[in-house]
Amino acid sequence: MSLAVLKSRALLGMAAPLVTVEVHLANGLPSFNIVGLPEAEVRESKDRVRAAILNAQLEFPAKRITVNLAPADLPKASGRFDLPIALGILIASGQLQVKHLERYEFAGELSLSGELRPVQGALAMTYGLTQEAMTAGREPPIVVLPEASCAEAALVSAARVWSARSLLNVCAKLRSPDAQEEVVAQAQTALSEVYVDWADVRGQAAVKRALEVAAAGGHSVLMVGPPGTGKSMLASRLPTILPPMTEQQAMESATIASSAAQFDFKQWKKRPFRNPHHTASAVALVGGGSIPRPGEISLAHNGLLFLDELPEYDKKVLEVLREPLESGEIHISRAARQATFPARFQLVAAMNPCPCGYLGHPTRACRCSPDQVSRYQSRLSGPFLNRIDMQIEVPAVEIESLANASEAESSTIVARRVRSAYERQLARQGCVNARLSVAEVDKYCVMEDSARVLLSRAMTQLNWSARIYHRVLRVARTIADMDGVEILSAAHIAQAIQYRRALQSLA
Incomplete structure (x- = not known):
């Protein structure tokens, strides 16, 4: 047989499109x-495959070898095609006979000694092919x-x-007609401490x-x-009070991390926490x-x-x-490719009120002029700030509070309250309050007359937009859920209004 056809998978964002590896041996030089359309890593596989076959004490055929990775218009990257290419050469040259080759898909990078190295996006690959198989109503390969x-x-x-x-090792298993399919059991992972x-x-x-409140309703803040008031410390501990992830959410987040070669078993079923430096580019x-x-933003999905240092x-x-x-x-x-990535992340940002950081500090004088403060805060545009649900002030901490540890609640206690409010939202509307549409806001954010009057007055006096109006209502809905009530009162609206006052001059 001078032709072998095997299946593998490419990696394109979160997707893992099928790639057919065709290996043909012909006479000639x-x-x-x-x-x-192989990338440089795939073109270099020629040398890895040749050395791996020879060092495995197998014969590398002295023939004209052509490897076609179909479809031709799909870019192929990484060393994941080393294994199917090597197996294709062995099958096409008659050194390896495999029954029911169509039942398998292969991916693996070869070392020069023939050992297999891990590949990027293994989870994305298996997730993609099992979804395809389930949609088609057939058994996954x-x-x-x-x-x-x-x-x-x-x-x-x-x-x-x-x-x-x-x-x-692969050849030995494929050669044996009686070999049992050694399917790996689903990994059992424990949440890290x-x-x-x-x-x-x-x-x-x-x-x-x-x-x-932000944790319970999924609100951006x-x-x-x-400086030194605990903004970064609070943000880093916010994941400890968030509601637990569902299996679907955990799989989505893990698949994205896998496709970016950043999957970590210690983070399985833990909500992602991404903290890029302020020099990060838009890409x-x-x-x-x-x-x-x-x-x-996609790695922070769910x-x-x-x-930090938002301006x-x-x-x-x-x-x-x-x-x-x-x-x-x-x-x-x-130009040639388009991709859509999920990005349902909760934005948490922190900033100083001015360049020196001490505007409004009770004991330290601010050294910034009004123009400097204005230029600093104007780095954040009004449309961007409009999309942040809550803008809260973090004042300087009193010394007495630092020494008093008895009043501090643990993450377990706070997470219990957050989860209760979170489950109330899911039972009512199937999503967190931050994701309510305008129509759903009208349906689920029913106010008392006094609350409606208060919100109307705030809209007029503070010159708020319609977007802010709906965001205030979503936050008030979460506050009411934490209190276990359905109708929004004036107290709920007042608290939600207070959560937008830190940068009122810009909002």
């Missing part, structure tokens, strides 16, 4: 060509992967994963209450205050590249994106967040 990638891939409960250590706790933050009772934040890859980010970078904050996804278009 010895050569080795790979066609089908057996996925042959390097041993180091199998535990990640087996997190998909319906996946049939076959572990392999080397090229020879929580080393930070809500109780670590002393004082700031009002701020902690606001963040508890901006903290404004002088790093939202994703991109010639072959679109997920950015920080979790938190924390932007230090380039203004154009912040403006690209406006659309995904509303839609919960990001569309990336390039």
Whole structure:
């Protein structure tokens, strides 16, 4: 047989499109060509495959070898095609006979000795092919992967994963007609221990209450205050009080991390917490590249994106967040490729009130002029701030509060209240309050007459837009859910209004 046809998968964002690996051997001067839009890593596989076959004490045929990776218009990257190419050469040259080859899919990078190295996106690959199989109503194929990638891939409960250590190991299993399918059991992972706790933050009772509301309703929040008041500390501990992830949410987040080669078993079923530096570019934040890859907002899907020192980010970078904050996804278009990544993240940001940081501080004088303060705060545009649900002030902490640890609640206690309010929202409308549409706001945010009058007065006096009106109502809905009531009172509206006053001059 001079032709072998095997199946593998490419990686295109979160998707794992099917790639057919066709290997043809013909007479003529010895050569080795790979066609089908291969990137540099795939073209270099010729040398890895040749050395791996020879070092496995197998014969590398002295023939004209042509490898076609179909479809031809799909870019192929990484060393994941090393294993199917090597197996294709062995099958086409008659050194390996395999029954029912169509039942398998292969991915793995070969070392020069023939050992298999892990591949990027193993979880994305198994998730994609099992979804395809379930949609078509057929049994998913057996996925042959390097041993180091199998535990990640087996997190998909319906996946049939076959572990392999080397090229020879794969050949030995495929040769045996009576070999049992050694399908790896679904990985059992334990949640890593929580080393930070809500109780670590002393004082700031009002701020902690606001963040508890934000956690319960999935609201975006901006903290404004002088240096050293606990803004970053609070943000880093916010994940410890968030509601637990569902299996579907955990799989979505893990698939994105896997496609970006950032999957970590310690983070399985833990909400992502991304904290990019303020020098990050727009592409790093939202994703991109010639072959679109997920950015920080997608890696924070179903979790938190924390932007510290918010005004230090380039203004154009912040403006690209406006659309995904509303839609919960990001569309990336390039000349040849388009991709859509989910981006339902909860934005948490922190900033100082002025360049020196001490505007409004009770004991330290601010050294900034009004023009400096205005220029500093104007780095954040009004349209961007409009999309942040809560803007709260984080004042300086009193010394007495730092020494008093008895009043601090643990993450477990606070998370219990958050989860109760969260489950109330899911039971009522199927989503968190931050994701309510305008029609759903009208339906679920029913106010008392006094609350309606108060909100109307605030809209007039503070010159708020319609977008802010709906965001205030969503926050008030969460506050009412935490109180266990259905009708929004004036107290709920007043508290929600207070959560938008930190930067009122810009909003």
